Amino acid sequence: MSVRARLIPTRVPKDPEAVVVVLHGGGSRRGNMMVSPVQLSVLRMIPIARKIARAGRRRVAVYRLLNSTRGWNTDHTPVDDAHWAIEHLREKHGDLPTALVGHSLGGRAALLAGHHESVTSVVALNPYLYPQDGNADLRGRDVLMVHGTADRVAPLRNAEIVADALSRTTNLSFVRVADGKHAMLSRHRVFSDLATDFVIATVLGSAPSGVLAADDWQTV
Numbered sequence: 001m002s003v004r005a006r007l008i009p010t011r012v013p014k015d016p017e018a019v020v021v022v023l024h025g026g027g028s029r030r031g032n033m034m035v036s037p038v039q040l041s042v043l044r045m046i047p048i049a050r051k052i053a054r055a056g057r058r059r060v061a062v063y064r065l066l067n068s069t070r071g072w073n074t075d076h077t078p079v080d081d082a083h084w085a086i087e088h089l090r091e092k093h094g095d096l097p098t099a100l101v102g103h104s105l106g107g108r109a110a111l112l113a114g115h116h117e118s119v120t121s122v123v124a125l126n127p128y129l130y131p132q133d134g135n136a137d138l139r140g141r142d143v144l145m146v147h148g149t150a151d152r153v154a155p156l157r158n159a160e161i162v163a164d165a166l167s168r169t170t171n172l173s174f175v176r177v178a179d180g181k182h183a184m185l186s187r188h189r190v191f192s193d194l195a196t197d198f199v200i201a202t203v204l205g206s207a208p209s210g211v212l213a214a215d216d217w218q219t220v
Helices: 048-056 076-094 107-112 131-135 156-166 188-203
Strands: 004-009 018-022 060-066 098-103 119-125 142-148 169-176 218-219
Touching: 004 048, 004 076, 018 076, 018 107, 018 188, 048 060, 048 098, 048 188, 060 076, 076 098, 076 107, 076 169, 098 188, 107 119, 107 131, 119 188, 131 156, 142 156, 142 188, 156 169, 156 188, 169 188
Parallel strands: 018 060, 018 098, 098 119, 119 142, 142 169, 169 218
Antiparallel strands: 004 060
8 A cells, every 4th residue: 555645734724825735854764654743853853843833824734744655766756755745735725825844855856846836935954955956946036045054864055056056946045054954943033034034024025134045154
């Protein structure tokens, strides 16, 4: 029996004006490819989803996506699960502005799935990327990439290469978090505040400001 992706609602207003899908990371594990709701890569995204839901003030529907399998393989990737989630929520809520917020491999999936016509903005937190991911088509989207300078799992340099390529065709901001590590624990508030402010501003129609300005590269 095949395992299917699942959507877990964080907050769903009666008549939302926008939708946010939060994507977890997590590498594959030999002998157990199923995603557990209690694995650390899933749990670390719960506070971010809740913060976005609070900031949305009953105007934004927020869901967490549990992927069909752990990690990334050639047969079925987290991008496929993200596409399924976007289409499912489009059928449920109508064609609303949609934001994708992902961490690690979830950040990669968010960037690669961001070409969907419903997607307005993408946030990638410590995304695990390869240089060729800069070929993603994100024209017309607002993109925020946030990466810790002390991340020893997802290469910062790869994220910078991808961001430089994407910035040629999209509105992209890149924020380096000084001493931030991959799990986003020591400076979690910086990661979550940046993601929340950016998402709410973009899906509800107001332009980002400050460190979130388009084409802005900063270290905080």
